[in-house]
């Protein structure tokens with residue numbers, strides 16, 4: 605049987621996923637952030653990678669746990685770690701989708717290229733009807749789905765607020781979103797499902813970017 609990320613503790617899974625994505629060039633430098641939700645001691649919370657660390661060389665103690673409701677640190681494995689600067693986006697996803705158990709965000713060249721031709725102001729990027737769309741839970745003969753697009757804003761909490769506003773009004777048809785000139789955020793009902801979905805969305809982004 606394949607060993608899934610769900611068989612590891614959340615910090616161990618985040619370390620392994622970070623090494624994997626960094627090796628593919630999806631978390632260059634200290635870019636990107638990864639989280640896994642847990643209910644521990646009655647607190648709805650998520651383990652997330654710390655800010656400013658190389659994602660290919662993290663240790664389990666480089667992860668910390670944050671409450672979904674208020675965003676405060678509830679567990680820290682070593683002093684001085686700070687939560688990812690983009691924690692507010694993870695917090696928003698977990699608040700919006702109670703079934704979400706993991707949220708993964710990577711910065712990739714292909715995702716940035718894929719949305720380059722989408723006019724400013726357009727909020728949905730149509731995806732090609734590839735077989736891989738099935739991996740995102742869409743089982744249709746000719747799927748016509750779009751990836752929600754958000755503007756990249758220096759103050760990340762404003763991106764999180766925009767996601768909350770739009771998804772509250774209109775839930776997305778895919779468990780994924782794209783921030784222009786920045787990267788994708790994908791969620792799933794388990795760490796393994798979120799990981800698989802990142803691979804699928806990146807496959808589609810690469811296709812759209814003309815890399816395949």
Ligand SMILES: [Zn+2]
Pocket residue numbers: 635636637690709710711786787
């Ligand atoms: Zn980012």
